[in-house]
Amino acid sequence: AAGVIQSPRHLIKEKRETATLKCYPIPRHDTVYWYQQGPGQDPQFLISFYEKMQSDKGSIPDRFSAQQFSDYHSELNMSSLELGDSALYFCASSLPGGSSYNEQFFGPGTRLTVL
């Protein structure tokens, strides 16, 4: 079965550089979530999209932006990178929830290291 694809899997950047993380949801999934997991921490919700519109926003820095495209893939753009941005970034996708349960399927994550 197809899974969530994230690219790149590993990324090394210098401080103040920019980074773009990509997420390709499971076919027919139109909802995408982004989570950030710092070293030794639990995943923290950043932002989500449903049908190409932002549906919810969490603790996402102003230096980060994200969007969902017409093919439902999503990109997380990170600018002016800081050492504290080093983390594992997960993307998850699901069918639209509404009042029914739809599981979030997680991708393998992108490990970002800022030097």
Add this chain to the structure above:
Amino acid sequence: AQTVTQSQPEMSVQEAETVTLSCTYDTSESDYYLFWYKQPPSRQMILVIRQEAYKQQNATENRFSVNFQKAAKSFSLKISDSQLGDAAMYFCAYRSAEGAQKLVFGQGTRLTINP
């Protein structure tokens, strides 16, 4: 805002024994979902088990079962016949049934299986 608390940073158990991981949560909502995720060294997030708040019956998935106490806002995970492959970080998570579908995670419990 909803919060999830895991008060056991680390747990260990002998292979083939039973272990229980604790989780409490705080919410004013009446309908929601609770989950246990497993994160092995690969860092992949794997759904272990889920519980719908409106169901009184505790969820069970093979060797994994939960003890859901809605009034006490408690959601513990019992792993029976522990296996070496169960060694991982375990996260308890909450999700609203409607509206925002983001997952709110606890701090995690690192489970070690002793041979």
